[in-house]
Amino acid sequence: MVTKPPIGQAPGKREHVEAMFDEIAPRYDLLNRVLSFGIDVRWRKQAVAFLAEAIDGRPERLLDVATGTADLAIEALRLGGDVVGVDISEGMLSGGREKIQKRGLTDRVTLVQGDAADLPFEDDRFDGALVAFGVRNFEDLQAGLEGIRRVLRPGAPLVILEFSHPTAFPVKQGYEFYSKHVLPRVGKAVSGSSEAYEYLPESVAAFPDGEDFLAVMRAAGYSAPAVKPLTFGISSLYRGRA
Numbered sequence: 001m002v003t004k005p006p007i008g009q010a011p012g013k014r015e016h017v018e019a020m021f022d023e024i025a026p027r028y029d030l031l032n033r034v035l036s037f038g039i040d041v042r043w044r045k046q047a048v049a050f051l052a053e054a055i056d057g058r059p060e061r062l063l064d065v066a067t068g069t070a071d072l073a074i075e076a077l078r079l080g081g082d083v084v085g086v087d088i089s090e091g092m093l094s095g096g097r098e099k100i101q102k103r104g105l106t107d108r109v110t111l112v113q114g115d116a117a118d119l120p121f122e123d124d125r126f127d128g129a130l131v132a133f134g135v136r137n138f139e140d141l142q143a144g145l146e147g148i149r150r151v152l153r154p155g156a157p158l159v160i161l162e163f164s165h166p167t168a169f170p171v172k173q174g175y176e177f178y179s180k181h182v183l184p185r186v187g188k189a190v191s192g193s194s195e196a197y198e199y200l201p202e203s204v205a206a207f208p209d210g211e212d213f214l215a216v217m218r219a220a221g222y223s224a225p226a227v228k229p230l231t232f233g234i235s236s237l238y239r240g241r242a
Helices: 013-036 039-052 071-079 090-102 141-151 171-191 194-206 211-219
Strands: 061-065 082-087 109-113 128-132 157-163 223-230 235-241
Touching: 013 039, 013 090, 013 171, 013 194, 039 071, 039 128, 039 157, 039 223, 039 235, 061 071, 061 141, 071 082, 071 090, 071 109, 071 128, 082 090, 090 109, 128 141, 141 157, 141 211, 171 194, 211 223, 211 235
Parallel strands: 061 082, 061 128, 082 109, 128 157
Antiparallel strands: 157 235, 223 235
16 A cells, blocks of 8 residues: 655655556546546547647647556547657556557557656657646646756647636535545545545645646746636646747
């Protein structure tokens, strides 16, 4: 059993997050579908569409950070070109590689173990980047965003999909009840890890969403940052340019 990662930014968080995702990797896709009632599939499609709006022409190479089991990387292929997915968890990447091989996509999707703050690529390599439900797990949020910006060509877009804090009644109350009482129990029952699904709502609650996150993007060097709430504010899309 792994130790629950620290909430927010803290030294050593990466190792805790890596171990946690290695543990839940075998059941990760199933839990995503069950816990989100399948809405996560639509959110990823919307993230790719949000990226497409900001890309001129057909991209040659896209980056998916915190790729997990590569669902978003595979979805991004519809924009054209190739996709490189990066994740700190080898357990998650293993599941992603099996998925890519079964779909015959090994010539278009490459998965690499790595961290956003220290990506193993040269500067200005990618035409666009995506992160889905990963930035709140960064050990250093600004350093991770700056690391992604370094490998984007000047002016290339970054799109981030992340949970946020709904404020409208009764969505806020329903979401808080579900997050605190239902999600951890279902997550533990299916994955065997209570820590991972206690960490998830706690990390969402601590995440600086909306305008606060746009300020973080500006501080990391992104221009024209914008936010688009999804599904009554349960999640949000963010976009900025390197």
